Amino acid sequence: MATKKKSAPKTKTKAKAKAKSRAHSPTPKAKLKVGPASKFPGPVSSESLSEQRFRELLEAAPDGILEVDQQGHIQLANAAMEHMFGYTRTELMDQPVDVLVPRSLRSQHHTHRSDYWSHPATRPMGSGLELLAERKDGTAFPVEISLSPTHYKDGFRVTAVIDRKSVV
DSSP states (O other): OOOOOOOOOOOHHHHHHHHHHHHTSOOOGGGOBOOTTOSSOSBOOHHHHHHHHHHHHHHHOSSEEEEEETTSBEEEEOHHHHHHHSOOHHHHTTSBGGGGSOGGGHHHHHHHHHHHHHSOOSEETTTTSOEEEEOTTSOEEEEEEEEEEEEETTEEEEEEEEEEOOOO
């Protein structure tokens, strides 16, 4: 006659282990929550988390970061840009990027921008040249700029990373 093997009664440790394994299982996107320091209270999608991480990275960058559309208008700027140039983000949005170029060089900059759009590539801007930028108050300062083209569904843009050049 076959006897049925009795299973051991569940102990507190087995119950804890089961609860712990549930705690480490993947959480559905709809139930994903962000901690108290987050700007997004409550449930958020992984897309919102990606956007939040992008924004936090953008704002934490020590260099100025701009995104400019094909018409030469500023579409994105980080906090370092505000600090470096003395403009608020609101003042920079949709303005021609030429407002950041010294007045005496603006006409040349338009030509350089057109040339870049013809052959966009990730590269330093003005290789071998002394680049200057202009603050809101009109003072000029030396910079190093890297350019990166980006294609989006709504068009083509260029990201510029701007670093204040150390004067020796």
